[in-house]
Amino acid sequence: MTVKPEWLRVKAPQWERVGNVKEILRDLQLNTVCEEASCPNIGECFSAGTATFLIMGPACTRACPYCDIDFEKKPQALDPTEPLRLAEAVKRLNLKHVVITSVNRDDLADGGAGQFESCIQAVRALSPHTTIEVLIPDLCANWQALETILDAAPEVLNHNTETIPRLYRRVRPQGDYQRSLEVLARSRAHRPKVYTKSGIMVGLGETDEEVRQTMRDLRSADCDIITIGQYLQPSAKHLGVAEFITPAQFDAWRVYGEEIGFLQVVSTPLTRSSYHAEEVQKLMVKYPRG
Template identity: 80%
Template sequence: MVETTVTVKPDWLRVKAPQWERVGNVKEILRDLALNTVCEEASCPNIGECFNAGTATFLIMGPACTRACPYCDIDFEKKPKPLDPTESARLAEAVRRMKLNHVVITSVNRDDLPDGGASQFVRCIEAIRTVSPHTTIEVLIPDLCGHWEALELILQAQPEVLNHNTETVPRLYRRVRPQGNYERTVELLQRSRTYAPWVYTKSGIMVGLGETDEEIRQVMQDLRAVDCDILTIGQYLQPSQKHLQVSQFITPEQFDSWKTFGEELGFLQVVSSPLTRSSYHAEQVRELMAQYPRERK
């Protein structure tokens, strides 16, 4: 993959126009309960499809982030606010109103907090369990600055899925994820399986930033080495001119080859396509859980 700058999106990155009646209903619930979604804050290309389906990835403790990753459209210029003690109840009410079978909870990075926001994740999990006990819960968490006690705290609340994105290959971390650490990311996933072996672990990679096929395959091998269950791979899209530029638009055939390779490595599920995002069709994990059940302690 040659590192060049490209600007014209190929046909395979076109998305269908959303049905705004359904989108409006979801937005009305979110506005009424004063909730943020990563779908909106990070300018996800699948927002129409997901909102039409009545799903959303909730963004807690935001929308301001304490990190300034040059690929991400979430605001880092605003000062983070104190945690809102009512957020968990409002989130649980949204899950109830939307009748969600599966919910994804993610957050901005909150490096200003001693536990990185782990306690707020726990409060949200507990609130959802109270009002919608049959809803499966996926948490997409930051690296918590390597505070492993905070990770244990989240896992003790027993979400069904623990997701932490790898984002890119080690060579590009300094440019793409300057406040992150590749080894710490892999260790977080490894510790998650050790602390709570019944939890399904998940990670995601974005491509098109100058990585090579060999580097992507090595990351996939590293993730399987720590028994990561689920992998998502999607095309990076530049949110604005101030963000990192796209080096290459990866073909659907290449995404298919990574899916095949991942399945051969032993991932339980590989979702790999140009428009894939870490929470795209996340509800499919319920089928995976039925096929590969795990007993909780």
């Protein structure tokens, strides 16, 4: 594994606060993408009392070579108590904004859309003032399932494109670039008031122009928010890093994204899809959708 440059070093977390979040998660038997996907920002986010909840896991039905989530375990039956436990965690942590994501559950007819719906409803019941962001898989192009999630009225619908088209077969072999764009376009068409969001990783061998073209493709799908972050290799068995992108290049992409019409561009080496996701509340004030 390649040695990380100085700009990818993270500050030591406040372990007392981290321990409090972990205690709540263990008590309620919940998974977080922060832990399952080895996110480099886990200390900062847990210290701030935030977490991205991972439902229907931890086992995933896809084997993306960049991801540290377990795909070797057999997916279990959905737990009907999970939405209530998640909602209780949101209440205990007093979250103003919550991100709910999932593993891929291609074994389910609706891809897990019903569980997303139940989680949104449970959080609304216990924490009515908390804004909700869902980070969803592509649902195998089950558009009725997508509408089920959208009709539960989350404030933000996030679906990551992950990489540029040329690298899809290597990086995301069970995904489809055009299908991911369609998830976002259909979301906007079905629920125009819901903010749409997507994210990509860089440092896998893409060119500057390929990143910019992907950004243009996302804007063509009427995507509101984009996150761009450095890919970091979770272990020696995962895809290697082709290049560490400089902070200056990330800033150039941020400027370009704003120029082509994104409402919000979060582009730094340590950016992850749900990093500082609560900042979307400022966007909602600036660009209200009713």
